[in-house]
Amino acid sequence: MRVRETLDRxxxxxxWRFAIAVVLAGLHLFAFARAAHDRLDLPFNAVPDEAPHxxxxxxxxxxxxxxxxxxxxxxxxxxxxxxxxxxxALRGLSSCPDAPTDDETMTxxxxxxxxxxWFQAYGLVGGAVARTFDLPVDxxxxxxxxxxxxxxxxxxxxxxxxxxIGRFEAFATLLAYNMFPSAFYTVAPYTESATLALxxxxxxxxxxxxxxxxxxxxxxxxxxxxxxxxFAFAFAVTAVVAALQxxxxxxxxxxxxxxxxxxxxxxxxxxxxxxxxxxxxxxxxMRARSLYGDQRDFSRLIDPVFYLxxxxxxxxxxxxxxxxxxxxxxxxxxxxxxxxxxEATFVTVASIAGxxxxxxxxxxxxxxxxxxxxxxxxxxSLGLVARRYPVLFVGWLLVCAFLYWNVELCSYVTHGRPDLxxxxxxxxxxxxxxx
Numbered sequence: 082m083r084v085r086e087t088l089d090r091x092x093x094x095x096x097w098r099f100a101i102a103v104v105l106a107g108l109h110l111f112a113f114a115r116a117a118h119d120r121l122d123l124p125f126n127a128v129p130d131e132a133p134h135x136x137x138x139x140x141x142x143x144x145x146x147x148x149x150x151x152x153x154x155x156x157x158x159x160x161x162x163x164x165x166x167x168x169x170a171l172r173g174l175s176s177c178p179d180a181p182t183d184d185e186t187m188t189x190x191x192x193x194x195x196x197x198x199w200f201q202a203y204g205l206v207g208g209a210v211a212r213t214f215d216l217p218v219d220x221x222x223x224x225x226x227x228x229x230x231x232x233x234x235x236x237x238x239x240x241x242x243x244x245x246i247g248r249f250e251a252f253a254t255l256l257a258y259n260m261f262p263s264a265f266y267t268v269a270p271y272t273e274s275a276t277l278a279l280x281x282x283x284x285x286x287x288x289x290x291x292x293x294x295x296x297x298x299x300x301x302x303x304x305x306x307x308x309x310x311x312f313a314f315a316f317a318v319t320a321v322v323a324a325l326q327x328x329x330x331x332x333x334x335x336x337x338x339x340x341x342x343x344x345x346x347x348x349x350x351x352x353x354x355x356x357x358x359x360x361x362x363x364x365x366x367m368r369a370r371s372l373y374g375d376q377r378d379f380s381r382l383i384d385p386v387f388y389l390x391x392x393x394x395x396x397x398x399x400x401x402x403x404x405x406x407x408x409x410x411x412x413x414x415x416x417x418x419x420x421x422x423x424e425a426t427f428v429t430v431a432s433i434a435g436x437x438x439x440x441x442x443x444x445x446x447x448x449x450x451x452x453x454x455x456x457x458x459x460x461x462s463l464g465l466v467a468r469r470y471p472v473l474f475v476g477w478l479l480v481c482a483f484l485y486w487n488v489e490l491c492s493y494v495t496h497g498r499p500d501l502x503x504x505x506x507x508x509x510x511x512x513x514x515x516x
Contacts, residue, residue, distance in 0.1 A: 098234075102234035105259045139176050143194055204222070206225070226268050236285070275302075279301050300345050391449070429458050488506075
């Protein structure tokens with residue numbers, strides 16, 4: 082009993098929680114290094130003497146081979162979309178057209194080729210830091226993600242989560258999150274960890290009824306990625322629920338949650354304003370994504386064939402999608418009772434809206450596991466599953482570990498090469514690798 086009490090007391094301290102968070106981030110980086118060695122016979126940094134750079138300022142980021150900027154994929158953690166963020170860090174929006182031309186197709190093509198199909202805030206911040214301290218941009222973006230990943234781990238084991246679901250369950254949530262098949266994205270030059278850190282911070286603010294602070298954090302997440310609008314939507318729904326509760330209790334300032342609602346989308350608003358100033362067209366992002374092939378197919382949400390085929394998709398996304406849904410349904414009533422109506426509304430609506438938005442995007446099944454990383458209700462539910470169904474939880478972790486190493490990480494590091502990743506499902510997308 083004394084050992085258990087001592088362990089419980091130590092795990093409540095910041096130093097142990099921070100140490101565990103650092104170790105988990107380090108393990109993801111180690112996994113990158115090991116995967117690069119085993120799959121490509123490369124070190125973590127394949128070209129240590131040459132930092133990423135553009136051969137010419139106006140070089141395309143999509144199309145051509147090898148893609149610009151040069152050496153963008155020299156780090157094992159820099160693949161796929163990392164190229165665009167590194168490009169923004171190096172040159173900002175300087176390569177984008179100043180204003181629309183009469184030929185809309187050519188304008189859209191120019192928008193796409195300068196990277197405007199992605200939000201630029203993450204890359205611009207990384208570039209500013211890199212220039213200030215004269216550091217390579219890829220390492221700076223990597224460092225930002227690692228710090229954010231540590232922050233996410235600390236939030237999963239914070240007093241707020243522990244008080245709601247229990248310390249054992251909080252650390253089980255942390256473990257489930259870091260063993261998820263796509264969890265390595267949290268330390269890659271991507272926006273996942275920074276986005277979730279802001280959202281979980283917003284959830285903590287909601288629990289304290291600090292509505293304007295919560296709206297500012299949630300709004301900041303919408304500056305990092307377009308799919309974060311699901312969190313702004315969740316905040317709006319939560320604000321209405323909270324205002325109704327406060328009004329029923331005859332609280333004088335029951336309207337405060339509603340007053341904070343407009344701030345929940347300030348990030349995406351700033352994004353559009355910046356595009357209007359920089360290129361003369363606030364719709365540039367949407368036009369670039371449209372030319373890239375984005376469109377919505379809402380029939381997928383209720384199409385059983387889509388989910389069945391997903392079990393044999395390149396990353397077997399339906400395993401996590403369907404399995405995760407089952408895990409949530411097992412304990413969702415308990416989770417709502419423990420969190421309370423307001424906080425539970427936010428995590429549930431945010432998770433459902435976020436994954437629904439991803440499912441309706443017509444790009445095969447590519448990236449669904451990555452979008453599941455931004456579904457807080459899944460990981461909080463898994464924390465409860467660990468307590469009530471420990472054997473099921475262990476089985477879940479074993480499946481996650483297999484998919485992490487043999488499917489998701491292998492596909493990421495090799496750019497989807499089926500010859501180097503024999504456990505992949507049917508081929509959906511791959512690209513030549515070049516450091």
